[in-house]
Amino acid sequence: MNIEANKIAGAVLSTLLVVMGLNMVSGIVFAPKKPAVPGFDLPSDEPTTAAAGPAAAAEEPIAVRLAKADPARGEKAIGACKACHTFEKGGANKVGPHLYDVYARPKGSVAGFGYSAAMKSKSGEAWEAEQLDGFIKNPKAYLPGTSMAFAGVGKPDARADIVAYLNTLADAPKPLPKP
Ligand code: HEC
Structure with missing residues (x-):
């Protein structure tokens, strides 16, 4: 070197x-x-109560909403349904099946009405409060393939009113679920 x-x-x-x-x-x-302690706390205006948190955005269960529902309000809210459904006893089928006595009726069971294959496949289920609430909220999401061409009722309380009203359309209304 x-x-x-x-x-x-x-x-x-x-x-x-x-x-x-x-x-x-x-x-x-x-x-x-x-x-x-690494870092420091930023002042936060995030709500601390659970009621104002994300849980509040979730819908209340139908039984809770039914407890404060009003069938009279529901009757006013079904205007849009009347384009396709009749509600009175002995009413005819139109674009959709008649809805008298629909509460607790097996799905797709009105004789002579041409249901979609999707609806017929659910004939083992009945239109209880939860099912009606889900279907009316968003028919196509609840039952893909349904022929009910209706966007749905977005307001949870309005749907409860409608379910409560539908239940009055019977010779003997059924007991509604309690919260
Ligand atoms: C554009 C027409 C139309 C409108 C509006 C409409 N429906 Fe329907 N509905 C239908 C059709 C068609 C069916 C049958 C669906 C199938 O077979 O898949 C149906 C089925 C139903 C069923 C099931 C009935 C059964 O016998 O199984 C219920 C419950 C129902 N509709 C409630 C409502 C309510 C409540 C409204 C208003 C909030 C509404 N519909 C608005 C067309 C409509």
């Missing part, structure tokens, strides 16, 4: 040593103080 190379290697090494030394010294002089 020649002398020049040795000098260069020595210079590099000593530079490294100086840098390392400085690093150690500054580490001692400027030793960072770590806080006991």
Whole structure:
């Protein structure tokens, strides 16, 4: 190895040593103080009560809504349904089957009405409160393939009113589910 190379290697090494030394010294002089709790609390206006949190956005169960439902309001809310359904006893089928006595009636069971295959496949179920609530909310989401071309009733309380009203359309209304 020649002398020049040795000098260069020595210079590099000593530079490294100086840098390392400085690093150690500054580490001692400027030793960072770590806080006991990292970070700090931002003031938050997020609600702390559960009622105002995401849970409030969820719908109340139909039984809870039925407890405060009003069939008279429901009767007013079914205007849009009348384009396709009759509601009186002995009423005819129109675009949709008659809805007298629909509460607790087996799904797709009005004789002579041409139900969709999707509805016929559910004939083992009945139109209880929960089913009516779900179907009226969004027919196509609740029963893909249904022929009920209706967007749905978005307001949960309005649907409860409608279910309560539908239940009055019977010779003997059924007991509604209690919360
Ligand atoms: C555009 C026409 C139309 C409108 C509006 C409409 N429906 Fe229907 N409805 C239908 C049709 C068609 C069916 C049969 C669906 C099938 O076979 O899949 C049906 C079926 C039903 C059924 C099932 C009945 C059974 O015998 O199984 C219920 C309950 C019902 N509708 C309630 C309502 C209510 C409540 C409204 C108003 C909020 C409404 N519908 C609005 C056309 C309509």
